[in-house]
Amino acid sequence: MKLIELILDFLNGQMNTPVPYQSLSQSWFHYLALSIVVLASVVAVRWLKNADESRLRRFLLVFACLLLIFEVYKQLIFSFQADWNYQWYIFPFQFCSTPMYIALIAGLTKNKKIRQTFINFLATYGFFAGLAAMVYPNDVFVATIGINIQTMVHHGAMMVLGIALLLNKVKLVLASIVSATAVFSVLAVLAILLNFIHNTWIGEGTFNMFFINPQYNNHLPVLTSIEPLVPHFVFVLIYIVGFAFVAYLMLILGAGIKAAASYRKSIHQKHWNNMVTEYDSNFDSSVYRRWKNSVIIGSATDLYMRTVFPPVN
Secondary structure, eight states: OHHHHHHHHHHTOBOOOOOTTSOHHHHHHHHHHHHHHHHHHHHHHHHHTTOOHHHHHHHHHHHHHHHHHHHHHHHHHHHHHTTTOOOGGGOSOSGGGHHHHHHHHHHHOOOHHHHHHHHHHIIIIIHHHHHHHHHSOTTTOOSBHHHHHHHHHHHHHHHHHHHHHHHHTOOOSHHHHHHHHHHHHHHHHHHHHHHHHIIIIIOOSOOOGGGOOTTSOOOSTTHHHHGGGSOHHHHHHHHHHHHHHHHHHHHHHHHHHHHHHHHHHHHHHHHHHHHHHHHHHHOOOHHHHHHIIIIITTOTTOHHHHHHSOOOO
């Protein structure tokens, strides 16, 4: 019990609010989080490569459970800090909250079509949300140690999951964005419904899910300038289309990364092919011939050497 109390006291402790992209003393927390997320992204991409259904579902469930645990902590600590009065502005159904629910359903369902639709959402919309918060975290940092840890784990995990799925489990075609946008549209409608319920029957504190409650101004870049100029219904449509465009950019980013990796692999293969061709024409040793046949062409007796010297057609 004392250990738990010590942990809670530490997480509820105060720190200087982290500032992104400044001196090391001001921004060390942000730099540390970015470094961990980049490293974790590389590991996740490699780990999910050629993953079977069982490994993929475990990956999704671990991600969902991690975020849900930290979300429970967040809800408790904000309520505790307000003398156990619930703070409606942190109700867990903002855009960045939805990936933990979507990943949980995707990990539990056995319907491959539903899972793939949700994966498309996580790899585009979810990836963008995590990437944006990690690269531009001005609005997410506070002075509470535990909340800063929670927000970096939450958004960092969204980025790690998103890039791993994007490069391994998503077809980089327009149909992927269409299905992902269908998921996002349903979530936006649920946010509208929640906003309406709160405005009509609860009315306590600030409640602005997806930042599209008509009672409050939207503060998102670009959208904040559009909102006053159009009816709210039109604004919501622009909101959905705008996010769909950004999600599509994530798909293009994934295609670019895969194209660059494929090009690098082809150059590497060409290098080895040229080297072997040169040896073939200038080196006529029976020892070399046996080595080439057993190692480069692909004997199963030496797996390590086969990874160093890829097979030559």
